Amino acid sequence: MNVPTAATRGIAVDLATIRAAHARIAPQIHRTPVMTSRSLDEAAGATLFFKCENLQKVAAFKARGACNAVLSLSVAEAARGVVTHSSGNHGAALAWAASLRGIPAWIVMPANAAAVKQNAVRGLGGTVRFCEPTVAAREAQCAAVQAETGATLIHPYNDWRVIAGQGTAALELLAEIPQLDAVIVPVGGGGLLSGTSIAAKALKPPIQVYGAEPAGADDAAQSLRLGRIVPQLDPRTIADGLRSSLGDKTFAVISSRVDGIGTASEEAIVRAMRLTWEKLKLVIEPSAALPLAVLLERNLPVAGLRVGVILTGGNVDLDRLPWQT
Amino acid sequence: MNVPTAATRGIAVDLATIRAAHARIAPQIHRTPVMTSRSLDEAAGATLFFKCENLQKVAAFKARGACNAVLSLSVAEAARGVVTHSSGNHGAALAWAASLRGIPAWIVMPANAAAVKQNAVRGLGGTVRFCEPTVAAREAQCAAVQAETGATLIHPYNDWRVIAGQGTAALELLAEIPQLDAVIVPVGGGGLLSGTSIAAKALKPPIQVYGAEPAGADDAAQSLRLGRIVPQLDPRTIADGLRSSLGDKTFAVISSRVDGIGTASEEAIVRAMRLTWEKLKLVIEPSAALPLAVLLERNLPVAGLRVGVILTGGNVDLDRLPWQT
Numbered sequence: 001m002n003v004p005t006a007a008t009r010g011i012a013v014d015l016a017t018i019r020a021a022h023a024r025i026a027p028q029i030h031r032t033p034v035m036t037s038r039s040l041d042e043a044a045g046a047t048l049f050f051k052c053e054n055l056q057k058v059a060a061f062k063a064r065g066a067c068n069a070v071l072s073l074s075v076a077e078a079a080r081g082v083v084t085h086s087s088g089n090h091g092a093a094l095a096w097a098a099s100l101r102g103i104p105a106w107i108v109m110p111a112n113a114a115a116v117k118q119n120a121v122r123g124l125g126g127t128v129r130f131c132e133p134t135v136a137a138r139e140a141q142c143a144a145v146q147a148e149t150g151a152t153l154i155h156p157y158n159d160w161r162v163i164a165g166q167g168t169a170a171l172e173l174l175a176e177i178p179q180l181d182a183v184i185v186p187v188g189g190g191g192l193l194s195g196t197s198i199a200a201k202a203l204k205p206p207i208q209v210y211g212a213e214p215a216g217a218d219d220a221a222q223s224l225r226l227g228r229i230v231p232q233l234d235p236r237t238i239a240d241g242l243r244s245s246l247g248d249k250t251f252a253v254i255s256s257r258v259d260g261i262g263t264a265s266e267e268a269i270v271r272a273m274r275l276t277w278e279k280l281k282l283v284i285e286p287s288a289a290l291p292l293a294v295l296l297e298r299n300l301p302v303a304g305l306r307v308g309v310i311l312t313g314g315n316v317d318l319d320r321l322p323w324q325t
Numbered sequence: 326m327n328v329p330t331a332a333t334r335g336i337a338v339d340l341a342t343i344r345a346a347h348a349r350i351a352p353q354i355h356r357t358p359v360m361t362s363r364s365l366d367e368a369a370g371a372t373l374f375f376k377c378e379n380l381q382k383v384a385a386f387k388a389r390g391a392c393n394a395v396l397s398l399s400v401a402e403a404a405r406g407v408v409t410h411s412s413g414n415h416g417a418a419l420a421w422a423a424s425l426r427g428i429p430a431w432i433v434m435p436a437n438a439a440a441v442k443q444n445a446v447r448g449l450g451g452t453v454r455f456c457e458p459t460v461a462a463r464e465a466q467c468a469a470v471q472a473e474t475g476a477t478l479i480h481p482y483n484d485w486r487v488i489a490g491q492g493t494a495a496l497e498l499l500a501e502i503p504q505l506d507a508v509i510v511p512v513g514g515g516g517l518l519s520g521t522s523i524a525a526k527a528l529k530p531p532i533q534v535y536g537a538e539p540a541g542a543d544d545a546a547q548s549l550r551l552g553r554i555v556p557q558l559d560p561r562t563i564a565d566g567l568r569s570s571l572g573d574k575t576f577a578v579i580s581s582r583v584d585g586i587g588t589a590s591e592e593a594i595v596r597a598m599r600l601t602w603e604k605l606k607l608v609i610e611p612s613a614a615l616p617l618a619v620l621l622e623r624n625l626p627v628a629g630l631r632v633g634v635i636l637t638g639g640n641v642d643l644d645r646l647p648w649q650t
Contacts, residue, residue, distance in 0.1 A: 033358050035380070054606045055360070055605075055606055059606055274643060277608050277643055278608075278643060280380075281379045281380055281384055281607060281608040281609075281639035282606060282607065282608065283602050283603075283606040283607065283608060284606075314606035318599060318602055318603060318646070318648070319648070319649065321643070321646075323643070323644070324644070324649075
């Protein structure tokens with residue numbers, strides 16, 4: 001019998017939950033490859049293993065969590081559809097996951113969201129609902145859709161089903177590269193970091209698990225330092241997937257399981273993104289460059305170690321690359 | 326006993342040669358992944374399987390042929406080194422392959438070759454020798470290096486060891502996706518198309534094998550039509566890997582084994598390259614986009630078929646993308 005401790009109390013995801021999520025979503029998702037590059041190892045001062053979630057469905061690990069959440073719904077719940085607020089990869093992932101079950105998905109996004117993002121959701125069969133660009137407005141709009149339709153809210157990260165789904169990437173990574181000493185993933189709202197830390201620490205207790213975030217949006221580092229959620233009020237970063245604040249669930253997991261958060265300058269993020277394109281020949285978005293960016297700046301204690309990195313996504317505007325002025 | 330026919334006379338590579346090449350080079354090269362995309366299938370009107378040689382060593386299939394050639398040399402030959410003329414992927418591949426055996430490699434390129442290409446060769450341990458930008462000058466410079474050093478010339482494509490090495494990509498592709506109806510690869514000098522057609526037709530006689538080349542450098546299509554090598558005197562294409570003429574060896578193979586050559590406009594090449602970046606999240610160079618470009622323009626009779634495509638390379642200047650003016 002497991003006695004709940006301070007470290008596990010209230011945390012509803014464990015290795016078994018993540019394994020169940022993997023069994024549930026495996027037929028729908030790609031088992032993405034793991035890539036290596038000697039020149040990136042030299043640049044980072046460590047031996048890196050890149051899990052290519054930019055090659056995942058909808059080009060982002062978000063497919064995992066959204067798929068697990070949608071496939072976990074009862075038939076009655078599913079019939080009423082799902083709703084979320086996201087102008088980014090979670091919105092597209094939820095629309096995609098809903099289409100697998102043939103159920104409706106409402107994606108709330110600010111009226112000023114890029115047309116390409118609106119069209120991505122619509123192309124996947126989702127319905128876009130607009131709101132003002134504030135947290136209060138998007139929550140009100142989600143609540144309105146729920147009241148109107150009975151749809152289930154699938155939060156982008158502060159949801160145990162989503163966290164369990166995101167943890168499946170680390171499950172695959174450690175199955176393929178069991179010799180890892182550490183894993184580093186980007187942290188925005190903390191869903192991926194939560195799932196990764198639960199999976200990795202359970203599979204291999206001595207492994208180190210770190211988050212990587214922009215210095216211009218370092219709310220997770222501040223939250224860990226102060227022992228409470230510090231909201232991200234004024235994010236200043238090109239990494240548009242990492243501007244969110246932690247939620248109560250992700251904060252509980254991260255503060256009990258993660259070994260630290262490294263930050264990176266905007267200059268390092270752009271350099272890491274470009275290096276990944278050049279050396280791995282992979283298109284990644286700025287947010288996906290954070291772990292390498294932190295390593296380029298030597299901001300985590302992993303020198304010489306075998307480090308797993310999750311390349312979180314590849315959705316980027318090819319007309320406006322950040323190294324072009 | 327095999328009696329030589331018109332189709333095999335003088336052709337020194339067969340399936341056994343390619344299998345031997347694969348055994349020789351497999352420890353040094355990547356077994357590259359095969360990727361798919363429903364939206365690219367829709368755009369192409371066929372079911373596509375992309376063999377990702379942009380993720381190969383030196384980011385090009387050329388690593389295969391160069392490696393096979395270098396590893397095929399006797400100890401005495403190898404000690405004197407290798408020489409070739411190439412300002413592109415074959416030069417880098419030969420420098421890389423030579424470094425595996427710790428032997429010298431001289432790469433002849435025009436004095437106006439991009440600094441990034443010169444540095445790539447030097448970074449791999451090769452020695453750059455300059456020449457005037459004419460066929461006569463580069464051959465004279467190669468001959469001078471041979472006379473001076475005793476190095477073995479490894480031609481970029483008109484060499485049986487190179488052709489056998491390039492054929493190993495199709496070997497892997499058909500082992501992974503045996504249900505293919507057709508294979509399409511870019512054709513410049515014809516080394517890859519030669520190796521591919523020998524491997525694919527031997528493994529699966531009914532398979533269709535096609536080349537894809539720029540309409541602005543359609544010497545292979547003209548050569549097949551006229552039954553003799555038509556030299557490429559004035560190539561006008563962004564696909565810098567496909568400006569060469571066929572050689573006598575590659576012409577002999579291609580004219581006896583290939584089902585046709587499709588051409589693509591420059592506009593389709595750029596569109597196919599960008600689509601590949603967007604949908605597969607892979608960085609490919611313009612030359613690698615030719616098969617998809619030909620399919621976008623419906624210039625080969627493969628509608629509805631299962632088609633293997635080799636994404637030949639990923640070396641491109643990230644500061645100057647062809648869809649940006």
